[in-house]
Amino acid sequence: xxxxxxxxxxxxxxxxxxxxxxxxxxxxxxxxxxxxxxxxxxxxxxxxxxxxxxxxxxxxxxxxxxxxxxxxxxxxxxxxxxxxxxxxxxxxxxxxxxxxxxxxxxxxxxxxxxxxxxxxxxxxxxxxxxxxxxxxxxxxxxxxxxxxxxxxxxxxxxxxxxxxxxxxxxxxxxxxxxxxxxxxxxxxxxxxxxxxxxxxxxxxxxxxxxxxxxxxxxxxxxxxxxxxxxxxxxxxxxxxxxxxxxxxxxxxxxxxxxxxxxxxxxxxxxxxxxxxxxxxxxxxxxxxxxxxxxxxxxxxxxxxxxxxxxxxxxxxxxxxxxxxxxxxxxxxxxxxxxxxxxxxxxxxxxxxxxxxxxxxxxxxxxxxxxxxxxxxxxxxxxxxxxxxxxxxxxxxxxxxxxxxxxxxxxxxxxxxxxxxxxxxxxxxxxxxxxxxxxxxxxxxxxxxxxxxxxxxxxxxxxxxxxxxxxxxxxxxxxxxxxxxxxx
Amino acid sequence: xxxxxxxxxxxxxxxxxxxxxxxxxxxxxxxxxxxxxxxxxxxxxxxxxxxxxxxxxxxxxxxxxxxxxxxxxxxxxxxxxxxxxxxxxxxxxxxxxxxxxxxxxxxxxxxxxxxxxxxxxxxxxxxxxxxxxxxxxxxxxxxxxxxxxxxxxx
Numbered sequence: 001x002x003x004x005x006x007x008x009x010x011x012x013x014x015x016x017x018x019x020x021x022x023x024x025x026x027x028x029x030x031x032x033x034x035x036x037x038x039x040x041x042x043x044x045x046x047x048x049x050x051x052x053x054x055x056x057x058x059x060x061x062x063x064x065x066x067x068x069x070x071x072x073x074x075x076x077x078x079x080x081x082x083x084x085x086x087x088x089x090x091x092x093x094x095x096x097x098x099x100x101x102x103x104x105x106x107x108x109x110x111x112x113x114x115x116x117x118x119x120x121x122x123x124x125x126x127x128x129x130x131x132x133x134x135x136x137x138x139x140x141x142x143x144x145x146x147x148x149x150x151x152x153x154x155x156x157x158x159x160x161x162x163x164x165x166x167x168x169x170x171x172x173x174x175x176x177x178x179x180x181x182x183x184x185x186x187x188x189x190x191x192x193x194x195x196x197x198x199x200x201x202x203x204x205x206x207x208x209x210x211x212x213x214x215x216x217x218x219x220x221x222x223x224x225x226x227x228x229x230x231x232x233x234x235x236x237x238x239x240x241x242x243x244x245x246x247x248x249x250x251x252x253x254x255x256x257x258x259x260x261x262x263x264x265x266x267x268x269x270x271x272x273x274x275x276x277x278x279x280x281x282x283x284x285x286x287x288x289x290x291x292x293x294x295x296x297x298x299x300x301x302x303x304x305x306x307x308x309x310x311x312x313x314x315x316x317x318x319x320x321x322x323x324x325x326x327x328x329x330x331x332x333x334x335x336x337x338x339x340x341x342x343x344x345x346x347x348x349x350x351x352x353x354x355x356x357x358x359x360x361x362x363x364x365x366x367x368x369x370x371x372x373x374x375x376x377x378x379x380x381x382x383x384x385x386x387x388x389x390x391x392x393x394x395x396x397x398x399x400x401x402x403x404x405x406x407x408x409x410x411x412x413x414x415x416x417x418x419x420x421x422x423x424x425x426x427x428x429x430x431x432x433x434x435x436x437x438x439x440x441x442x443x444x445x446x447x448x449x450x451x452x453x454x455x456x457x458x459x460x461x462x463x464x465x466x467x468x469x470x471x472x473x474x475x476x477x478x479x480x481x482x483x484x485x486x487x
Numbered sequence: 488x489x490x491x492x493x494x495x496x497x498x499x500x501x502x503x504x505x506x507x508x509x510x511x512x513x514x515x516x517x518x519x520x521x522x523x524x525x526x527x528x529x530x531x532x533x534x535x536x537x538x539x540x541x542x543x544x545x546x547x548x549x550x551x552x553x554x555x556x557x558x559x560x561x562x563x564x565x566x567x568x569x570x571x572x573x574x575x576x577x578x579x580x581x582x583x584x585x586x587x588x589x590x591x592x593x594x595x596x597x598x599x600x601x602x603x604x605x606x607x608x609x610x611x612x613x614x615x616x617x618x619x620x621x622x623x624x625x626x627x628x629x630x631x632x633x634x635x636x637x638x639x640x641x
Contacts, residue, residue, distance in 0.1 A: 178524075189526050211548075219544045221524070229530045232547035239552045242559040243629075251618050255626050258610035262634040265602050272639040274533050274543065279634075282551035 066204075067382045068487060069319050069330040070459055071312075071370075072194060072222055073363070074181075075389035077340030078173065080356060080402050081409035082395050082440070085143060085422075086110055087429065088124035099431055099440065103397045105351050115143075115422040123422065127352045128360035131368035132411060139419040140371060140380075141411060142483040145426040146435070147451050148391065148407035148444030149179045151186045152475045156434055159443055171404040171441070173340070176390045181222035183452050183470050193452050194331045195225030196469045201460055202228050207326035210285045214318060216311035217335035222388075229278075230333070231285060235310035237317070238289035292321045299376040303369040306362045308336040316373040319383060329460070336363060339389065343401040363387075367413050380415030384484070386455060387411045388448075395431055395440020407435075407442035410451070416458060416485050423483045447476045458484040488561075490593040491628060492575060496568035555633040562625050562632070573624045580620035583611035583627075590631045599636040607631065 083103065087096045088110055097104040110124035111133040125133050135141035149167040158164045167185035169175035179185035183193040191199075198213045205212050211231040213223040223230035245252035263280040267273045298320040303313040311334040319330065338359055347354040367385060374380045392408030407427060413419075424446040427435035435442050449472050456469050457480055466473050473479055523544035528534045533543070560566050575593070579586040587607050591599040607630050614623060631637050 174524075189524070190528060195530075215547075218549075219523075219527075219547055224528065225530055226534055227530060230547075232549045234549055239549055239556065241552050242556040243563065248613060249615065251614050251622055251626055254610050254613045254615075255630060258606055258630055259634065261606050262603055262630065265600070265606070265635070267600070267635060269639060270532050270536060270538065271540065272635040274529055274531060274540065275546065275638050276635050277531070278543070278546050278548075279551045279555075282548045285548055286552050 067322055067328050067379060068459055069315075069322075069332065069379070069383045070194075070197070070455060071315060071332040071334060071383065071385040073308075073367075073385055073387045074177075074217070074220070074222070074333065074335040075339050075359075075363070075387055076177070076335050076337040078176075078390040078393055078404055079339045079359075079387075079408060080341065080345065080393040081389075082393065082402070082429075083126050083356060084129075084360070084411075085113075085145065085409045085426070086124050086126065087121060088112055089122040092121050092429070096429065099395055099429070101397050102400050103346055103351060103402060109352055113143075113422070114420075116420055117422070119426065121426065123426070126357070126360050128357040129364045131364040132413075135368065135371060135413055136420055140415060140417060141367075141413045141419045142417050143422045144410045144412065144446065144451060144481065144483065145422055145424040146407040146442050146444055147410055147424055147446040147448060148442070149176060149185045150444055150447040150449070150476070151472070153447070153477070154443055156437070156443060159437055170406060171391065173390050173404070178221045180388050180390065180448055181220065183449050184472060185448075186472070189221060190224075191226055192220070192222040192224045193456075193469055194222040194333065195228060195230070197456055197459060197461065198223065198228040198329075198331050199225045200465060200468055201329045204328040204460070205326060209288055209325045210327075212327055212329055213331050213333075214315075215333040216314055217333060220333050220335070222333050223331065233289065233314065233318075235307065235314050237293035237314060238286035240286055240290050241283050292324050293317060299373045301369050301373040301376055303373075304362065304365045306366065308334065308362050309366040309369060311335075312366050312370040313373070316370060316377065319374065319379060320377050341393075341401045342398055342403060345401045348400065367411070371413055371415075374415070381485075382416070384412065384414035384416055384455065384458065386413075386451075392442060395429065395436075395442075403439070405439075405441040406437065407444035412455075412483055416487060418483050418485050421483070423481050446481065447472075449473055450476050450478055450481055453479040454481045454484055458487045460487065488569070488571065490575065491562075491571040491573050493569055493571050495570070499568075501567050501569075558632050559629060562629050571628075573621065573628070576624045576628070577620055580623040583608045586611065586624065586627055587631070590627055591636070594628075594631050595636040599631070603634065603636050 083105060086105055087093050093107050105126065109127040111127060111130060112124045113136060132141055151165040151167055154164055154166065165186060167179055178189050181192045182189050194213065202212055211229055213225065213228050213230040215223055215230050215232040216235065218232050219230060243252055244256045247253040248257065263276040267276065299316060303309040315332045315334065322330065336359065341355055345354060345356045370385065371380065374383045387410045389408060392405035393402035394405050427442040427445060430436065431440045437443055449470050453466055453470050453473050456466060461469055463479065466479055523541040525541050526539055527541045527544040529540040529543040533540050561569065562571060576586060576589060579589055587604055591597055591604065607627060610630060611623060611627055614626060
């Protein structure tokens with residue numbers, strides 16, 4: 001049933017795969033040689049464009065500060081968005097309750113939505129998302145229906161006939177996670193779209209002290225760039241190196257000096273050079289960040305004590321330190337795990353409580369606190385948070401859980417969001433219906449690429465440069481789904 | 488640890504929370520596959536050379552500090568009762584050249600670059616005269632274990 005363990009054979013176990021890797025490596029080398037020149041000259045041009053955009057944009061000198069931050073909140077494991085946005089009209093709810101069985105939420109506690117536009121159906125949020133409902137009502141949160149990985153737009157007939165290419169390894173965690181984060185589902189992974197966005201917009205950061213790509217959840221595919229490296233910090237900020245001292249009168253001072261010299265030594269091995277460079281940078285960056293984070297907290301908003309709450313709190317602190325860090329563009333990655341709920345998604349006697357409700361409550365409270373902190377920092381309309389996840393889940397159940405799906409619904413929060421509305425298209429929620437591949441695995445009606453181009457345009461990427469960040473953009477209906485106000 | 492004569496007060500060589508400091512722990516990988524992806528590419532010179540570098544996926548701005556800090560605690564104090572007594576190296580504490588050569592053999596498979604050896608020997612010679620033998624050995628082990636010679640084994 002579950003395909004989460006499906007994967008290409010590892011290179012260790014399979015000699016054919018090892019040959020494949022060598023071939024890929026060979027091709028990669030050639031492509032890198034060809035690609036670098038083109039990319040570098042494009043970047044050189046973009047630096048000029050960036051320098052111009054910096055002062056000639058809508059926020060010219062003397063008005064609002066030119067700063068923007070994009071936060072990717074990844075719901076690792078595959079969120080069951082079928083219980084994020086629930087049908088709330090009589091006919092829709094009745095069909096929902098029948099189809100979802102043991103996972104169906106009772107209608108009374110659902111949090112109703114009043115979107116500005118309607119397709120004739122009424123919708124409501126999961127009862128644990130009261131803060132999200134509030135942000136939606138204030139126009140600070142938008143919902144995007146049925147978005148997922150696509151190589152090209154797909155109809156059910158095309159899906160059944162396999163007459164158009166589909167994303168490889170649908171319904172598989174690691175493949176779909178990487179495809180969501182690369183936005184290039186039809187090619188082997190090279191870079192993430194957040195990394196390419198950073199490569200392109202790093203021109204805005206003329207005097208940056210640390211990387212503009214910061215992860216609160218370790219290394220990830222989203223932020224892998226060709227030029228800009230991601231920098232992972234913990235929820236407590238940067239960790240300092242133990243046992244360091246300055247001067248040469250103590251053993252610690254002698255050791256610190258020698259360690260720094262060793263890490264700066266020229267190596268004739270690329271891996272040794274990379275190791276030394278990363279370590280030396282980390283030591284320097286941690287000293288810098290520790291100095292900044294040890295200062296006064298620039299906001300009074302209280303965040304949830306959950307790991308996600310603390311991740312977003314540290315992101316708010318790093319946004320607060322943007323001037324000291326010399327950053328006018330920042331891309332953050334946060335992650336909350338535990339969404340792969342094949343079982344125990346809901347409590348046995350009450351579907352409004354249980355593991356899924358706890359996760360929703362966490363993201364609802366954490367997103368609200370984060371939004372409030374950006375208001376305090378005076379950058380609410382300069383910071384946009386969006387959710388992403390491996391995939392949606394099946395509409396029918398697996399007892400008290402659900403299995404891996406495809407199209408899913410997502411949240412976008414921030415002061416620049418044209419909130420209070422439902423974007424994209426909610427699927428026809430009929431198992432076996434025109435949007436279903438079987439079991440309520442919805443065929444996405446909006447591609448991940450269209451979701452991402454809308455965010456990239458707001459972040460400052462010009463329409464002509466969109467293909468650098470999102471190369472498959474031309475295959476889909478639009479580059480702007482309309483949920484962002486122009487920046 | 489074997490090279491440095493590790494012993495433990497209760498016989499258990501336990502490392503608490505390795506997934507925190509080392510980003511790896513038995514049976515705790517983030518996906519069912521591994522701690523890093525086989526196709527991970529490290530930006531910079533490695534990416535330009537078309538090389539994949541899977542292990543570099545867990546060498547982050549955080550782990551590049553937390554891993555040496557873990558090594559530091561193990562060498563200079565003890566971690567959960569695990570103590571290193573350096574019986575193999577103590578007799579060489581006052582002889583920087585032979586000490587570094589011995590560590591090169593034990594920790595680096597004898598592949599330490601001459602430049603690195605020269606710098607570590609110089610550091611050993613520059614230690615304050617009052618430095619105890621045990622601390623001299625600890626100093627050399629830390630420098631070897633946290634820099635390129637031991638980290639990148641060719």
